[in-house]
Amino acid sequence: MDSIELRHELHRHPELSGQESGTAARIATFFAALRPDMVVTGLGGTGLAFGFGSDADGPTLLLRCELDALPIQETNQMAYRSATAGASHKCGHDGHMAILAQVGVELAKHRPTNGRVVLLYQPAEESGAGAAAVIADRDFERLRPDYVFGLHNLPGFPLGEVVLRAGTFACASRGMIVRLKGKTAHAAQPETGVSPASAMCRLVDEFNNLAERTGIGNELVLATVVGAHLGDNSFGIAPDTAAVYATLRSESDTTMQKVVSHCESLVAEVAAAQRLSAEVKYEEIFSATINAATAVDAIERSCHDLPHTRVEQPFRWSEDFGRFTRIAEGAFFGLGAGTGRPQLHNDDYDFPDELIETGSRVFLRIVDNYLQRA
Ligand SMILES: [Zn+2]
Ligand SMILES: [Zn+2]
Numbered sequence: 001m002d003s004i005e006l007r008h009e010l011h012r013h014p015e016l017s018g019q020e021s022g023t024a025a026r027i028a029t030f031f032a033a034l035r036p037d038m039v040v041t042g043l044g045g046t047g048l049a050f051g052f053g054s055d056a057d058g059p060t061l062l063l064r065c066e067l068d069a070l071p072i073q074e075t076n077q078m079a080y081r082s083a084t085a086g087a088s089h090k091c092g093h094d095g096h097m098a099i100l101a102q103v104g105v106e107l108a109k110h111r112p113t114n115g116r117v118v119l120l121y122q123p124a125e126e127s128g129a130g131a132a133a134v135i136a137d138r139d140f141e142r143l144r145p146d147y148v149f150g151l152h153n154l155p156g157f158p159l160g161e162v163v164l165r166a167g168t169f170a171c172a173s174r175g176m177i178v179r180l181k182g183k184t185a186h187a188a189q190p191e192t193g194v195s196p197a198s199a200m201c202r203l204v205d206e207f208n209n210l211a212e213r214t215g216i217g218n219e220l221v222l223a224t225v226v227g228a229h230l231g232d233n234s235f236g237i238a239p240d241t242a243a244v245y246a247t248l249r250s251e252s253d254t255t256m257q258k259v260v261s262h263c264e265s266l267v268a269e270v271a272a273a274q275r276l277s278a279e280v281k282y283e284e285i286f287s288a289t290i291n292a293a294t295a296v297d298a299i300e301r302s303c304h305d306l307p308h309t310r311v312e313q314p315f316r317w318s319e320d321f322g323r324f325t326r327i328a329e330g331a332f333f334g335l336g337a338g339t340g341r342p343q344l345h346n347d348d349y350d351f352p353d354e355l356i357e358t359g360s361r362v363f364l365r366i367v368d369n370y371l372q373r374a
Contacts, residue, residue, distance in 0.1 A: 003105065003360075004353050006030055007098035008080035011350075014069030014087045014094075017124035020046040023067045023097075027121050030101055034108040037116070040142055044133030046123045049143045051116050052107040053371070058115025061370050062145035063103060063363055064324060065096035066125035075347045091344050092153040092337065095351030097121060099151070099359035106364055110373040117367055118143045122320075128284045131323035147295065148330030149366055150321045153355060155343050157336030160358045162308035166296040169332050171220065171249045172256040172288035173318040178203060178244045178267050179279045185238040196242035197230055199274045204228055206266055207246045214262045219251040220316065221259055251314055252288050286318035287326065295331035302365035306358075307336075335359050 001009070006026070015023050024046045031039070031050050038051030046067060051060075074081050074088035082088040089095075100119045107117055120143065124130030134140060157163055180200060185193025206213065210223035225246045231239025248263070250256045264280055271278035300308060321332045335355055342349040367373070 001030065003098045003102040003356050006101050007094050007351065007353065007356065010094040010097055011089050012080045012083050014082050014084055014089050015067070016071055016087055017068040017127040018045055018129065020067035020123050024048055024121065027097065027101070031104055034104050036104070036108070037111075038118070038142065040139050043139055044123060044130060044135075044137045047130070047134050048121045050104060050119045051143065052104070053112030053116030055116050057113070058371060059146035060116050060118055060144065061147045061149070061367060062118045062120055062143060062324070062328070063100060064120040064122055064148065064150040064321060065100045066093040066130070067097065067121050067123050068093060068126050068130070070126060070345060072345065072347050076350055078350070089351070090346065090349045091126065092349070092351035093125070095153055095355055096151065096359075098356045099363065102356055102360035103363045106360065107373075112367070112371045112373050115371045117371070118145065125320050128286045128318070128320050131320040135323055135327065145324070145328045147370060148324040148328045149295070149299070149363065150324070150332045151335050151359060151362070152319065152332070153337040153351060154334040155337040155341050155349070156339060157334060158307065159336055159338040159352060159354065160307060161336035162299065162303050162306060162362060163334030163336060164296050164300060164308060164310045165314060166291050166293040168251045168288050168314040169291050170289040170315045170317055170319040170322065171251055172253050172286055172322070173247060173249045174256070174285040175283040176246050176248055176263060177281045177283065180242040180271060181277045182240045182275070184240040187236050187238050190238035193238045193240065194275050195238050195240070196274065196276050197239065199270045199276055200228060200230055200242040200244055202270050203244045203267065207244065207263070210259070210263070214259065216255060216258050216262070219255055220249065220314070221255060222249040222316065223247070223259070223263070249316060249318070250288070252290075256288070286320055287322035289319045289322035289332050290325050291331035292325065292329045295329055298369050299331060299333055299362075299366055302369045303362050306362065335362070
């Protein structure tokens, strides 16, 4: 099986975040034939890592990809379309896995002679839980990196173009859940209860205008209300509960802390004014992905004769690769997936096979920038 066939096989059998055991088994089988110098399984759940070369001789360079697919019904009709109802590879992680498989094929032929390369297949990127779980796993010591690199395919950029940015590459984000609680009343006598209705509306409005009202200037700050809920639709009862769901984004983790404390004091103030109790919780917490300038320069040197560009603004989406650039020098970069095609997470998206060759070439050039190979 070659790396393109591997991608089609992975695409046909997608698995959701944290449940990628079949995908991990397919990857393990592919790599068994390459006889890596180190194999680690069960990393942070279903994660795997394959080492080529030895860390006794020099630095460890870690390349990372993701195992998980999304809860989206695929609408494409190609032969290798998803065979699982309600799940599909709509972020192109099947392609990222195939790129690292191709890198593995090349490293097996020409192993590092003064250090090692670790190929990490990380679980649960989409939920934001996987990178943290891998790093917290005690087996992570066996692959502790000096340098880390990762890529994401980017529809909307020319096919094969390498997309670079020093500093923030992808934003910090988190889902915020605000629950308000008052007191029910007969719908005929709402004044005898405490309804959270106007507090809920005020919070929706405040969150949707957060950037202008916080005065946290200079960098991107964004809150998007993604849902709100009031009472339980029963016509005889004035409601006592409400919830507001918002996604918060910022360019740095420091700014995220400011946004979070701004939102929490706003909730406390609005709730107190209406005699409500309030609770705030968070889900899907992503750190900002911050690239080291030296690592971005190294990528640019490595692919000086390939199409590449530096972008002015950070990407607004989030990526849990940021966890790795907190513990080692490194960078995340984009690989153009072509213009005029579906976007990531669209139900008709499919990773372009041509990028397997391009992505693996860029990764190998980065490897050769840091290490020698046989
Ligand atoms: Zn995604
Ligand atoms: Zn992704």
